[in-house]
Structures are given as structure tokens and as C-alpha cells.
Amino acid sequence: MKRQLSILGAALLAVLASIVVFARPADAAVGLHISGRNIVEANGQTFIMRGVNHPHVWFTGQTNSFADIKALGANTVRVVLGTGKRWGPSTDVADVISLCKQNRMICVLEVHDTTGYGEEGAAASLDEAADYWISQKSALVGQENYVVINIGNEPIGNTNPGQWTDATTNAIRKLRSSGFEHLLMVDAPNWGQDWTNTMRDNAQTVWAADGLRNTVFSIHMYSVYNSASSITSYFDAFASKGLPLVVGEFGWQFSSGEVNHDTILAEAQSRGIGYLGWSWSGNTDPILDMALNFDPNQLTTWGQRIFNGANGIRATSREATIFGGGPTTPPATTAPPVTPTPSTTPPGGGAGCAATYSIVGQWPGGFQGEVRVTAGGSAIRGWTVTWPLGSGQAVNQAWNATVTTSGSNVTARNMGYNGSLGAGAHTTFGFIGSWNGTNGVPASISCTAS
Known part of the structure; x- marks a missing residue:
């Protein structure tokens, strides 16, 4: 009986060992x-x-x-x-x-x-x-x-x-x-x-x-x-x-x-x-x-x-x-070159908003822009930002906003997830653009709240 139990135990240990190896x-x-x-x-x-x-x-x-x-x-x-x-x-x-x-x-x-x-x-x-x-x-x-x-x-x-x-x-x-x-x-x-x-x-x-x-x-x-x-x-x-x-x-x-x-x-x-x-x-x-x-x-x-x-x-x-x-x-030393002097709208009172445009990276023929949208003294439910393109500029793609271009004017509207802002709160959206000649910030940028 003892020998049978030993054999059974050895067999059981062998099975368990195989399971451990597999799993x-x-x-x-x-x-x-x-x-x-x-x-x-x-x-x-x-x-x-x-x-x-x-x-x-x-x-x-x-x-x-x-x-x-x-x-x-x-x-x-x-x-x-x-x-x-x-x-x-x-x-x-x-x-x-x-x-x-x-x-x-x-x-x-x-x-x-x-x-x-x-x-x-x-x-x-x-x-x-x-x-x-x-x-x-x-x-x-x-x-x-x-x-x-x-x-x-x-x-x-x-x-x-x-x-x-x-x-x-x-x-x-x-x-x-x-x-x-x-x-x-x-x-x-x-x-x-x-x-x-x-x-x-x-x-x-x-x-x-x-x-x-x-x-x-x-x-x-x-x-x-x-x-x-x-x-x-x-x-x-x-x-x-x-x-x-x-x-x-x-x-x-x-x-x-x-x-x-x-x-x-x-x-x-x-x-x-x-x-x-x-x-x-x-x-x-x-x-x-x-x-x-x-x-x-x-x-x-x-x-x-x-x-x-x-x-x-x-x-x-x-x-x-x-x-x-x-x-x-x-x-x-590896950060992309930054173009200084952002373009900014004045902060709005009440249910208004302000926008700040910055170029955060630039390379030959292309650049990355960022716009910061800030609510005024009251909460807002949505926003629309517009600005004029400079000569030779174009917006090719964007994120965190729906961006369209008509002629030389760009319009950016909030996404469903970033339109509602509390008083003084902000959000940002970005885009990739192209340029030739001079790549400057726009002379003006406007933000309209809804």
C-alpha cells in the first residue's frame, strides 16, 4: 500500500509539474x-x-x-x-x-x-x-x-x-x-x-x-x-x-x-x-x-x-x-524653434472668450500652431475661433477642434468634449500648417462664445 501511494504521489507530482510548465x-x-x-x-x-x-x-x-x-x-x-x-x-x-x-x-x-x-x-x-x-x-x-x-x-x-x-x-x-x-x-x-x-x-x-x-x-x-x-x-x-x-x-x-x-x-x-x-x-x-x-x-x-x-x-x-x-x-537643445509674440484677443467679460495663437514649432515649409481658448467671466457652452492666414500659409490638419478654411480665413469650432468651459477655464487645440515666405502670427484672432 505504501509503495502504491508513493507511485501515485510521484505520478501526481509529474502531472502538476507538467501543468506548471504549460501554464x-x-x-x-x-x-x-x-x-x-x-x-x-x-x-x-x-x-x-x-x-x-x-x-x-x-x-x-x-x-x-x-x-x-x-x-x-x-x-x-x-x-x-x-x-x-x-x-x-x-x-x-x-x-x-x-x-x-x-x-x-x-x-x-x-x-x-x-x-x-x-x-x-x-x-x-x-x-x-x-x-x-x-x-x-x-x-x-x-x-x-x-x-x-x-x-x-x-x-x-x-x-x-x-x-x-x-x-x-x-x-x-x-x-x-x-x-x-x-x-x-x-x-x-x-x-x-x-x-x-x-x-x-x-x-x-x-x-x-x-x-x-x-x-x-x-x-x-x-x-x-x-x-x-x-x-x-x-x-x-x-x-x-x-x-x-x-x-x-x-x-x-x-x-x-x-x-x-x-x-x-x-x-x-x-x-x-x-x-x-x-x-x-x-x-x-x-x-x-x-x-x-x-x-x-x-x-x-x-x-x-x-x-x-x-x-x-x-x-x-x-x-x-x-x-x-x-x-x-x-x-x-532638441526642441523645435519657436516663433515669439503670440496673437491674442482681449479677454471677454460675461459669456465671452479669448483666443491666443502661438507657433510652437517651425521647420522649412511647415509649422505647428496652437490656440488657447479661455472663457470670460461666465461659463460658456461652445466657442468659435477665426483668424486670417498669412500669405503662403495653409492649415493642413488639426486636432481638438474642427477646422475649416474659406479663402484666406480659418474657422475653428470646438469638439463635443471641449466646448463647455467654466468661467476663466481654458482649453487648447493644435494644427499643422505649411508656409512659404514669412511665417508670422496673424495680426488678429477672434473668439466667439455660445
Whole structure:
């Protein structure tokens, strides 16, 4: 009987051990890991990615970019690498990680060769991408606090996107069986945009394939996501599944029909979702460059928006606690040049309002403006601000207000959430504009309360 009980006890212990291995608790994870729907650090502190993509494999000499991106407030940089099939091979992984750590940023490493597999004949498979990561294992193991492995960029095109599920689960299992415990990131098919909802509908299967439950899903948002509803519905779908999601790439609304970046930024901030904009510099289509010629003093409209605009990196980024955990406030020397002397309306008595116009950042051909609206001696329920454009000026986009232009006159009206102001209270709205010649503040600006 005693022998039978010993055998039974040993069997029970074996079963329990197998359960512990399979259902490893989140707080036992190594380094960055998933807890609920959040990315958290080893100490359990939530970490929300706020950063940009850097095309390192094509510009390996631009190592100053890591410091420049950090100086503008980023807490994460997604670094483009190559397996050698199309680009690279990137054999400087240890150096890249060192640059990320020196500049106090989390390093998301991705191989770009997989882009459009199945539709792009030269693309590498996710299995080949997994082999690349295994070849770089000596540089990666021990860096779990600092590194996220994004297995392959946009790994399936629009041809047979359904293959994404098996290809992704097999790549995850291959890395786990090779001993990787890092947080893994997986991109969607359809060139990253998942317009067939393949990742959305099969994410649970992929999640279950990771024995460590340490995978985050990455959606790339470009022109497929040109409306607020398309963005919020995709975010809602992952929230309803209880699965982690980040926006691994996105652009901006540089023309009608392009991505609704304002909604991405606002919704990501309100939901605690990480985002990584595309991209720092070096694009063949420079409209997606954030900095011209890799120069942080030449931020483009897109660069100003993502770093300095509402819900942007400067306003919302916090360092990983492993580096200190504070706001990523850039040095004063990196702040955009400011045009002095704001234009102001006199404060109103009674149910009136005043407006103050300031240029908070300026670069060749573009600028960022801000208007502060202040209620007078009584509460107001809404406001309208108007001002004339200077010669060569235009307003291209705005946030926290509905802005229209008629001829040379601009009209800004409150949103539903910031129209009601108590006596003496204020709100602000911002915009990105273009200019040539002289970029001055308007001679007059008016505010009308309702």
C-alpha cells in the first residue's frame, strides 16, 4: 500500500509539474512579457510602446539616429534588420541592442525580408526568419528585459493570406523549442494591414501555440484605416478577445483617403495600446520621413505631428522602469524653434472668450500652431475661433477642434468634449500648417462664445 501511494504521489507530482510548465504564471516570465492584454516588465510594471521605426539595415552608418530618436521622447525603437535573403545579413545585432540600451529605449528587432511572402517572389518565409533569429541567439539570450523579437515584417501578402496562421504558429514553436523566452511580436498578413481579418479571427489559435503565452500581435495601419470606425472596430475586436495588440507601423493622412492618424494616436492613448510610427528617415517616398536626411532639426509635418502633437510621443511616452521609468523629456537643445509674440484677443467679460495663437514649432515649409481658448467671466457652452492666414500659409490638419478654411480665413469650432468651459477655464487645440515666405502670427484672432 505504501509503495502504491508513493507511485501515485510521484505520478501526481509529474502531472502538476507538467501543468506548471504549460501554464507558467505571468510573474515568472523572464523580462518583458504579457500580463492580461498589457506588455509588462519583469517587475510587473506596464510598459506602453511609444516610438518609431528606424531602417537600420539600409543605413547602417546612421547610428546617431538612436540618440536623435530618443532625444525627441521615444521609449522604443523598431529596428529593421535583414536575414541576408533580400537585405543584410544583419550580423550586428549585439551592436544594435547596445545602441538601444545606451539610449534607454526598448529594442524591437524585426527582419524585413519576409515582407509580402506568397505575393513577393523574393520574400523569405517565416520559417527562414526563425532560422535567422536562431543564428543570432548568442546576441539575444540574456537581453529579455530590453528586446522584443518581431519575427518577420508583414510576413504574408494578399495571396493566400490564410497561410499566415500555420506559418506564424510554427515559427513561434520553433523559437520556443530553441529556448527563446523573449516577448515575441507577430505581424498581420495582407502586407501587415489584415484587411481580410485573418489575424483578427485566428489570433487565439496563434496565442495558444505559444507555451509561454508571451506573444503580442502587431497591426500595420495605412490607407485601409482611413476612418475612425475602421480603427476602433479593429481595436475593439482584440479587446473583446482579451489579446494584446500594438500598432507596429502606421503613417499619416498626407492626402485624402490615407490613414486617420489622429484617431490611432487618440485611441491608442486612451486604451493603453503601444504604437510605432513609420518611419524616421530614408524612405524612397520621403512623404513618410519624419526627419529629412536623418536630421532631427529638419522634422517634417509627419515628424512634428507624431513627436510634438496631441497624444504624440513627447506628451505620452514614459521610459521603461529598467532605465528609470520617468517621462522621456528631451533636452532643450532638441526642441523645435519657436516663433515669439503670440496673437491674442482681449479677454471677454460675461459669456465671452479669448483666443491666443502661438507657433510652437517651425521647420522649412511647415509649422505647428496652437490656440488657447479661455472663457470670460461666465461659463460658456461652445466657442468659435477665426483668424486670417498669412500669405503662403495653409492649415493642413488639426486636432481638438474642427477646422475649416474659406479663402484666406480659418474657422475653428470646438469638439463635443471641449466646448463647455467654466468661467476663466481654458482649453487648447493644435494644427499643422505649411508656409512659404514669412511665417508670422496673424495680426488678429477672434473668439466667439455660445
